[in-house]
Amino acid sequence: MTYSAAALVLFSGGQDSTTCLAWALERYGRVETVGFDYGQRHRVELDARLTVLDGLRRAFPAWAERLGADHLLDLRGFGAVGESALTSERTLEMDARGLPTSFVPGRNLVFLSYAAALADRRGLDRLVGGMCETDFSGYPDCRRETLDAMERALNLGMDRDFRVETPLMKLTKAETWGLADQLGGRALVRLILEESHTCYLGERGALHAWGRGCGACPACELRARGWDEWRAAA
Ligand code: ZN
Secondary structure (H helix, E strand, O other): OOOOOEEEEEOOOOHHHHHHHHHHHHHOOEEEEEEEEOOOOOOHHHHHHHHHHHHHHHHOHHHHHHEEEEEEEEOHHHHHHOOOOOOOOOOOOEOOOOOEOOOOOOHHHHHHHHHHHHHHHHOOOEEEOOOOOOOOOOOHHHOHHHHHHHHHHHHHHHOOOOEEEOOOOOOOHHHHHHHHHHHHHHHHHHHHHHHOOOOOOOOOOOEEOOEEOOOOOHHHHHHHHHHHHHHHHO
């Protein structure tokens, strides 16, 4: 354990970033969180962040001691530039690159730039994000190669020694449930299941076996499939 290090977790209130937050809380002496308001169509995402943070503090007193400030940064200007199915009424479809219209161009590059500026001011040296190459929808800014280049650019441009850490990079969604179970047992799995938000349509509604959501959008399908795989293997 390197409790001397301090981390900033890119925290959206979803399954992946909640697992990353638990991962960081197991490792680092001080952990802060950052979220981005880029004009999401659904405020439920931003509300889920606060519910999950509150739930973590209550269920895990040892983590609560190390869990510091939460920051919400206003990136609505960027959201307007990268207008897509997530932030407008356009339907989900594929573009000429084979990328879904839910792809906000360069989103993680912008998030990491803002996160690094904040981390510099807050004295945090690890940037932790839930980017993943395995189950993802083809987003080029989730690839480790992109993040290695970004880490280098941030360190050159800010004269720092940041590390961009991506604990889920090689994991399937089923393995991400397994990691949550390892880190925080059934209490963490339950919290993620009930309170983290994934659905593209902003649907909360009924609690399915795998959590809340419409059950039909790509994000819900991915989450439900991962849950079923994990349960089948357990
Ligand atoms: Zn959905």
